[in-house]
Amino acid sequence: MTQFIQTQIAVIGAGIGGCIAALALSRHFDVVLIDQHTECPARIGECLPPAAGRILRELGLLEAFTRHQALHLPCHGIRSHWGSDACVMNDNLRNPDGPGWQLDRAGFENWLRQHVMASNVRCLWPARPVAVQQGRDGWLLQLHGETAESRSAVPCHFVIDASGRRSFFAAMLGIRRLALDKQVAIWASLACECDDRMATLSACEYGWWYSARLPGQRRVLALQTDADLLRHGLHLDDKRFFQMARTQKDIAGLLAASPAPQKQWQLHGKTSANTTRLKQVAGFRWAAIGDAACSFNPLSSQGMFNAMATAMQLAEQLVDTGLNHPEALTALSHTHSAQITSVWQRYLEHHRHYYLQEQRWPGMPYWQRRHHLQPLGI
Ligand SMILES: Cc1cc2nc3c(=O)[nH]c(=O)nc-3n(C[C@H](O)[C@H](O)[C@H](O)COP(=O)(O)OP(=O)(O)OC[C@H]3O[C@@H](n4cnc5c(N)ncnc54)[C@H](O)[C@@H]3O)c2cc1C
Numbered sequence: 001m002t003q004f005i006q007t008q009i010a011v012i013g014a015g016i017g018g019c020i021a022a023l024a025l026s027r028h029f030d031v032v033l034i035d036q037h038t039e040c041p042a043r044i045g046e047c048l049p050p051a052a053g054r055i056l057r058e059l060g061l062l063e064a065f066t067r068h069q070a071l072h073l074p075c076h077g078i079r080s081h082w083g084s085d086a087c088v089m090n091d092n093l094r095n096p097d098g099p100g101w102q103l104d105r106a107g108f109e110n111w112l113r114q115h116v117m118a119s120n121v122r123c124l125w126p127a128r129p130v131a132v133q134q135g136r137d138g139w140l141l142q143l144h145g146e147t148a149e150s151r152s153a154v155p156c157h158f159v160i161d162a163s164g165r166r167s168f169f170a171a172m173l174g175i176r177r178l179a180l181d182k183q184v185a186i187w188a189s190l191a192c193e194c195d196d197r198m199a200t201l202s203a204c205e206y207g208w209w210y211s212a213r214l215p216g217q218r219r220v221l222a223l224q225t226d227a228d229l230l231r232h233g234l235h236l237d238d239k240r241f242f243q244m245a246r247t248q249k250d251i252a253g254l255l256a257a258s259p260a261p262q263k264q265w266q267l268h269g270k271t272s273a274n275t276t277r278l279k280q281v282a283g284f285r286w287a288a289i290g291d292a293a294c295s296f297n298p299l300s301s302q303g304m305f306n307a308m309a310t311a312m313q314l315a316e317q318l319v320d321t322g323l324n325h326p327e328a329l330t331a332l333s334h335t336h337s338a339q340i341t342s343v344w345q346r347y348l349e350h351h352r353h354y355y356l357q358e359q360r361w362p363g364m365p366y367w368q369r370r371h372h373l374q375p376l377g378i
Contacts, residue, residue, distance in 0.1 A: 001151075002142075002151045002152060002153050003151070003152040003153070004152070004153050004154075004155070005032060005122065005124070005152055005153070005154050006154075006155050006156075007030050007031065007032040007122070007154060007155075007156045008029040008030045008031065008156060008157050008158065008323055009025055009029050009030070009031045009032070009156060009157065009158045009159075009160065009318070009323075010031075010032045010034060010139070010141055010154050010156040010158075010159050010160070011025075011031060011032070011033045011034065011159075011160040011162055012034050012035075012129060012141075012159065012160065012161055012162060012163045012168060012169050013034070013035060013161070013162035013163035013164060013168070013290075013292065014033050014034070014035035014037075014040075014109075014113055014116070014123070014125065014162075015035075015040075015109060015162060015163075015164055015290065015291075015307065016108075016109060016112065016290065016304050016307045016308060017162040017289045017290025017291070017292070017307030017308065017310065017311045018033060018035070018160070018162030018163075018289075018290075018311070019033070019109070019112035019113060019115070019116050020055065020059070020112070020307070020308045020311040020312060020315075021160050021162060021289060021311035021312075021314065021315055022116050022119070022121045023059050023061075023112075023115060023116055023119060023121075024059065024311065024312055024315035024316075025315045025318065025319075026116075026119040026120045026121045028318075028319050029318070029323070030120070031120070031121045031122070032121070032122045032123075032124060032154055032156070033116055033121050033122070033123050033124070033125075034124045034125065034127050034128070034129070034141075034143065034154075035123075035124075035125040035126070035127070036125070036126055036127070036128040037125060037126060038125050038126050039106075039110050039113070040105075040106040040109035040110050040113070041106065042106055042268060043105040043106050043109070044105060044185065044187045044220055044222060044268070044271065045102060045103060045104065045105050045189070045212065045214040045218070045220040046102075046103055046105050046298075046301075046303075046304060047075045047100050047101070047102055047103070047199060047212065047301050048072070048075075048100055048101040048102075048103055048108070048304055048305070049100045049301055049302065049304075049305050050092055050095045050097035050098055050099060050100045051097050051305060052100075052101075052304065052305050052308055053097050053098065054097065055305075055308045055309065055312055058312070061115060065111075068111065069215075070104065070107065070215055070216070071101075071103060071104050071107050071108050071111060071215060072101035072102060072103050072104065072108070072215060073101070073102045073197065073213055073214065073215050074099040074100075074101065074102070074197055075092065075099055075100040075101055075102040075197065075198075075199060075212070076091055076092055076093065076099050076197040076198055077089060077090050077091035077092045077093070077099075077198050077199070078090045078198060078199045078200070078201055078301075079198045079199070079200050079201070080200075080201040080202070081200075081201070081202040081203060081250050082201060082202075082203045082208075082354070082357060082358055083203070083357040083358045083359070083360070084360070087250070089198070091198070099197075102199070102212050102213060102214055102215070103214075103215075104214060104215045104216065107215075124143065124145075124152065124154075126145060126146050127143040127144065127145050127150075127152065128143065128144060128168070129141045129142065129143055129168065129169065129172065130142050130143065130144050131172075132159075132169070132172050132173070134285075135155075137157060137285075138155065138156050138157040138158065138285055139155070139156055139157075139158075139159050139285065139286070140153060140154070140155050141153070141154040141155075141156065141159070157285060157323040158285050158286065158287075158318065158323055158329075159285065159286040160286070160287060160288075160289060160311075160314065161286065161287070161288040161289070161292045161293075162288075162289050162290055162292055162307075162311070163292050164290065164291045164292055164295075165177075165272055165276060165291045165292070165295045166292075167278050167288055167291075167292040167293075168292075169286065169288070169292075170278050170280070170281075170286075170288055170292065173283070173286075175278055175279055175280050176278075176279050177276050177277065177278055177279070178276065178277050178278075178279060179274055179275070179276045180274065180275040180276065180373060181226065181274045181275055181297075181369060181370070181373075182226045182227045182228060182274055183207075183224055183225065183226055183227075183272075183273045183274040183275070183297060184224070184225065184226070184227045184230070184270045184271065184272055184273055184274070185222045185223065185224050185270065185271050185272075185273040185298060186222065186223045186225075186230070186234060186235045186241060186267075186269070186270045187220060187221065187222040187223075187267075187268050187269075187270075187271065188220075188221045188222070188238065188241060188242070188265060188266060188267045188268060189214065189218050189219065189220050189221070189265075189266050189268065190218065190219050190221065190255075190264060190265040190266070191217060191218060191219075191264040191265075192213060192214075192217060192218060192219035193217055194213070195213075196213055196254070197213065198212075199211070199212035200212065200250060200251070200254060201299075202248055202250040202251055203358050203360070204248055205360075205361040205364045205366070205367075206225050206229050206364065206366050207223060207224045207225030207226070207229070207366050208223075208224050208299070209221070209222070209223055209224075209245065209248050209250075209251045210222045210223075210224065210298070211251060211254050219254070221245060221251070221254075221255075222298075223241070223244070223245070224273055224297075224298065224299070225366060226365070226366055226369070229365060229366060230270075235267070235269050235270035236267070236269070237267075238265060238266075238267040241267055242255070242265060272295075273297065273298050274295070274297070275294075275295065275296060275297050275347075275351065276294065276295045277293070277294040277295075277344055278292065278293055278294065280337070281293040281294070281336065281337050281340045282332075282333040282334075282336040282337050282340075283333055284326075284329060284330060284333060285329055286333075287314055287332075287333060287336045288340075289307065289310040289311050289314055290303075290306060290307030290310055290311065291303060291307060293310060293340045294306075294340060294343070294344050294347070296347055297351060299351075299354060300347065300350065300351070302347070306343065310339070310340065310343075313336070313339060314336055317332050317335060317336065318332070351370075351373070352373065355367070355370035355371060355373070356371060
């Protein structure tokens with residue numbers, strides 16, 4: 001039996017972008033939020049930039065978030081070894097929005113999901129779209145739940161693709177992604193008792209290392225490099241991974257400060273960390289937000305903010321436009337595309353600027369590729 005769940009707006013993906021969009025839209029529309037996972041799986045601990053506090057405040061969540069201390073530590077900035085051996089501090093002390101937050105990333109996403117569930121949004125998980133049909137005034141999404149027998153059909157007037165780097169809905173429409181590089185991150189976590197409130201970034205000949213304190217007396221450690229430059233099986237070999245980390249002077253110091261025995265170190269594997277963009281980020285009665293629209297190098301520390309900001313912008317436009325006027329919805333798709341293009345172009349300028357600052361290994365493929373990056377003609 002297929003269950004019919006009629007709604008106005010279907011949001012695919014209950015990551016940060018999807019949750020923020022669902023929360024902002026739930027005040028004005030009937031919304032369904034769909035995710036393949038019942039809860040957020042383990043994710044690398046990330047830094048939420050200070051400006052994200054404004055969006056949380058707008059949604060009435062900032063106070064509850066600030067009080068929920070198990071979710072975050074203050075992030076006072078970044079100490080980077082980039083371009084030379086010297087250590088450059090980029091602190092948040094004078095940032096008008098205050099310090100950022102070093103997140104228990106999965107915890108944060110699950111906390112957002114709880115707020116979505118407490119609003120009027122109907123949450124469908126685990127569920128994923130398996131087919132889509134376009135009608136005159138909307139879409140029909142066919143979903144499969146945990147088993148192929150648990151099926152539902154969601155007729156709706158607008159679809160938001162918030163499914164992250166795979167941009168699942170756009171892919172079902174046949175829209176391709178463009179990638180600028182093949183960067184991946186191999187990441188680990190380990191016990192840590194020191195009270196270091198700065199994140200550390202350190203360039204090396206094959207990429208760069210990142211480490212930061214996390215809530216719950218943990219530290220995250222990640223290596224960013226290109227998939228084809230990785231030593232075979234490194235993401236499965238914790239001994240080799242930690243040995244490599246110790247050869248990096250600035251990172252070795254942080255690891256030495258961790259008193260934990262080796263068994264408290266956990267290698268989580270590898271994940272995509274490249275710069276990508278959908279060729280088309282919106283169309284009639286659909287739009288992509290967050291990583292689904294464009295995904296950034298973690299060096300920028302802007303991915304989560306971008307997911308939140310694009311979700312809020314799109315929600316505001318939908319509230320203004322409504323769902324009944326085709327011309328206005330066409331205009332909305334153009335405005336959204338123009339906004340994403342402008343963010344993307346600014347991001348590319350920053351990307352180029354930062355990578356050109358590091359000239360210590362001009363012959364190494366990781367750096368050569370970034371110094372001669374061909375901007376995508378879109
Ligand atoms: C190594 C690394 C470090 C990073 N560090 C930072 C940082 O410090 N600061 C920062 O701001 N950003 C950082 N980022 C970027 C940040 O993680 C992303 O930009 C952010 O998670 C994007 O959120 P999103 O909601 O758009 O997508 P996602 O978080 O990817 O969420 C997508 C959701 O869609 C669901 N989904 C996918 N496919 C389907 C499907 N077919 N059906 C149903 N559901 C589906 C997924 O389960 C998921 O819940 C980092 C990224 C990486 C890789």
